Amino acid sequence: MNFKVDVLFPGFSGKLAVGYMGFSTWAYVEGAGHKMVLDTGFVGLRQDYERMLALHGVRREEIDYVLLTHLHFDHAVNVDMYPNATFVCSRAEWEYANNEILRDKFIELPALPVLENGRLVLVEDGDEVLPGITAILTPGHTPGCCSYLLDQGDGTVWGLVGDAAKNRRELERGEVQMSLDPESSAASLKRIRESCDRVLPGHDGWLTIKDGKIIAEGGNDIHMVFGQGVTVNGGQTEIVLKMDE
Numbered sequence: 477m478n479f480k481v482d483v484l485f486p487g488f489s490g491k492l493a494v495g496y497m498g499f500s501t502w503a504y505v506e507g508a509g510h511k512m513v514l515d516t517g518f519v520g521l522r523q524d525y526e527r528m529l530a531l532h533g534v535r536r537e538e539i540d541y542v543l544l545t546h547l548h549f550d551h552a553v554n555v556d557m558y559p560n561a562t563f564v565c566s567r568a569e570w571e572y573a574n575n576e577i578l579r580d581k582f583i584e585l586p587a588l589p590v591l592e593n594g595r596l597v598l599v600e601d602g603d604e605v606l607p608g609i610t611a612i613l614t615p616g617h618t619p620g621c622c623s624y625l626l627d628q629g630d631g632t633v634w635g636l637v638g639d640a641a642k643n644r645r646e647l648e649r650g651e652v653q654m655s656l657d658p659e660s661s662a663a664s665l666k667r668i669r670e671s672c673d674r675v676l677p678g679h680d681g682w683l684t685i686k687d688g689k690i691i692a693e694g695g696n697d698i699h700m701v702f703g704q705g706v707t708v709n710g711g712q713t714e715i716v717l718k719m720d721e
């Protein structure tokens with residue numbers, strides 16, 4: 477099986493003094509006779525949704541599977557954009573999100589009834605979601621974080637891992653920021669590194685794993701444009717952040 481994975485929006489791990497940016501990775505996945513998306517993108521994408529999917533030759537009504545890594549707001553906020561999709565989520569994440577006592581404040585509560593009333597498939601560790609796509613549980617960031625392993629049929633495995641590894645630094649270091657359970661996170665990162673040749677994190681672009689090294693495939697510099705009346709560095713209205721600096 478050969479899966480096409482087009483990154484619709486490359487995630488970015490950004491946090492401002494005033495709060496989280498929530499720029500999560502959103503990708504179009506095609507293969508096994510299905511048109512899928514990985515997670516649903518952050519809320520700021522909604523106005524560009526149709527256009528961004530159209531650039532990759534697909535309409536949102538054609539999406540028949542949505543692979544959810546977890547149910548935090550920045551990944552699950554746009555579940556209502558897929559009227560014809562089957563949603564895939566880990567059973568552990570579903571139970572966590574529905575547990576009023578245990579769940580954290582980042583769970584996207586309005587997504588729950590949409591999933592409940594739609595077609596929802598709850599997966600366990602090791603389940604084959606579709607031919608060539610295996611779900612593995614990679615807990616830590618949340619108890620039910622799920623990664624999707626795509627068997628590319630050429631001996632390589634691509635991992636769509638969500639916030640189990642938010643970015644290159646976490647995968648490299650083997651530890652994450654914002655984990656509910658750092659030990660589980662470390663074990664999940666180890667499993668991802670051992671299982672995958674290529675990894676798409678929850679808030680970063682593609683990474684290649686080669687001889688134990690993590691290599692960022694593309695430049696991920698961020699060009700920021702500020703709103704009216706906002707300036708930085710004594711007058712600039714735009715700024716380019718270089719990831720490697």
Ligand SMILES: [Zn+2]
Nearest residue numbers: 546548617639
């Ligand atoms: Zn998250």
